Amino acid sequence: MAKAKGKVTFDENRCKGCELCVTACPVKIVVMNKSKINSKGYHPATVDEMDKCIACANCATICPDSVIGVEKLDK
Secondary structure: OOOOEEEEEEOHHHOOOOOHHHHHOOOOOEEEOOOOOOOOOOOOEEEOOHHHOOOOOHHHHHOOOOOEEEEEEOO
16 A cells, blocks of 8 residues: 655744654654744744655644644545
């Protein structure tokens, strides 16, 4: 059975850079964007390799500020 594919989106300006989503990702694709600083002064989270997302939504579940959205994509 093929793994599910997903698309992760972030409200970058609300991210406070806590990195909980980074630790929650089982496929290790969520990273902190060190080349960007948001309006709050933090490096926001982003996805490094979207094609490896399995749509588990662990990142969205653990985010204390609800800045992450996960969409399951049709195969």
